[in-house]
Amino acid sequence: MEILIAVIIVAAIGLIAGIGLSLASKFMAVPVDEKQEKIREALPGANCGACGYSGCDGYAAAVASGEAEPNKCAPGGETAISAISEILGVEITNEPKVAFIACKGNCESTAVKYHYEGLKSCSAAALMHSGPLACSFGCIGYGDCAAICPFGAITIENGRPVMCEDICVGCGKCINACPKSLISLIPKDHKVTVNCSNKEKGAPVVKNCKTSCVGCKLCEKACETGAMKVINNVAFVDYSLCDGCGKCIAACKRGVLR
Numbered sequence: 227m228e229i230l231i232a233v234i235i236v237a238a239i240g241l242i243a244g245i246g247l248s249l250a251s252k253f254m255a256v257p258v259d260e261k262q263e264k265i266r267e268a269l270p271g272a273n274c275g276a277c278g279y280s281g282c283d284g285y286a287a288a289v290a291s292g293e294a295e296p297n298k299c300a301p302g303g304e305t306a307i308s309a310i311s312e313i314l315g316v317e318i319t320n321e322p323k324v325a326f327i328a329c330k331g332n333c334e335s336t337a338v339k340y341h342y343e344g345l346k347s348c349s350a351a352a353l354m355h356s357g358p359l360a361c362s363f364g365c366i367g368y369g370d371c372a373a374i375c376p377f378g379a380i381t382i383e384n385g386r387p388v389m390c391e392d393i394c395v396g397c398g399k400c401i402n403a404c405p406k407s408l409i410s411l412i413p414k415d416h417k418v419t420v421n422c423s424n425k426e427k428g429a430p431v432v433k434n435c436k437t438s439c440v441g442c443k444l445c446e447k448a449c450e451t452g453a454m455k456v457i458n459n460v461a462f463v464d465y466s467l468c469d470g471c472g473k474c475i476a477a478c479k480r481g482v483l484r
Contacts, residue, residue: 261313262290268309272301274376276397289314300397301377322414323396325379325389329365329408330421330482333385335436336361352405360434363424365408371400417470418453420461422482427459439482448477 266286273281277298279288288294289310296310297320304320311318337360342351348370356362371387372380379394380387391414401409408423422439424431431438441459448454453467454474461474461482475483 259287259290262286264313265289265310268302268306268313269299270302270306272376274301274397274399276300276399300395303395323411324391324394324414325396325398325400325409326412326416326419327365327371327387327389327404327409328419328421328423329363329386329406330437331359331361331364331386331435332437333367336364337434348403349405357406361424361438363406363408363426364435364438365404365406370403370405371409374399374403413465416463416465416468418463418468418472418474419484420463420482421484422460425458425460431459437481440480442479444477444479445474445483448473 263286266282269282269286271282275281277285277294277300279285279294282299285294285299289296296314296316297307297318299306299310300323303322307318307320338358339355339360340358342354342358344350344354346368348357348366348368351357351366351368357364357366359366365386367382367385367387369380369382369387372382376397376399377393377395379390380400381390382388396411396414398411401407401411403409406423412419420439422435422437424435424438426434427441431440439460441456441461443456445454445461446456450471450473451467451469453464453469455462455464461478
């Protein structure tokens with residue numbers, strides 16, 4: 227009888243608790259935003275943070291509430307943008323972009339300033355007189371950008387990072403990882419790139435790196451659309467004006483343009 231009473235008491239407690247939970251789930255439930263759920267389903271789930279939010283859930287909530295732009299998911303690309311556009315009932319435009327590393331110097335072409343034996347990190351090496359290379363603007367090559375890339379688009383070859391544009395989704399995480407600010411996002415259909423960021427002028431430029439831009443302005447003079455400009459002693463491309471004619475590449479005597 228004592229066992230039976232105990233079973234009845236436990237069963238009664240369980241029944242009361244179950245009824246309480248049922249009522250709580252009904253009256254205290256948080257309304258579900260169907261739009262947010264659909265947007266989340268349209269995202270790839272990479273949770274890379276390139277959109278500026280902690281992950282896909284946070285970004286979906288921000289887009290649904292109108293807090294965030296709906297075209298910030300680089301990994302999702304056109305597929306995600308098209309799906310979100312249909313969910314929101316608006317037209318969303320997006321220009322595919324890829325990361326570009328503006329430095330052509332490698333171990334053979336760049337002079338060394340000192341022998342570095344510290345932590346193999348670009349950020350750490352850059353703290354000591356801008357790094358071990360003679361060019362204070364150039365890539366240090368320890369691969370901070372490659373380490374942070376969530377898609378494996380950057381590899382280190384011959385002491386320098388190499389970008390695979392077919393893999394890169396333009397998330398931009400590598401941009402903040404570079405202590406020299408050599409990485410930027412450019413249109414995926416670009417025709418010309420300036421593979422140098424050296425802003426020095428005069429003899430040190432040629433001495434420090436065999437493949438550096440010397441700011442001679444030959445590319446600027448050859449460009450008929452005004453897309454090429456030399457700013458702070460280094461060439462710059464305005465991709466909104468570039469038609470890909472290639473005359474600037476032919477004019478460059480240093481092989482900086484590609």
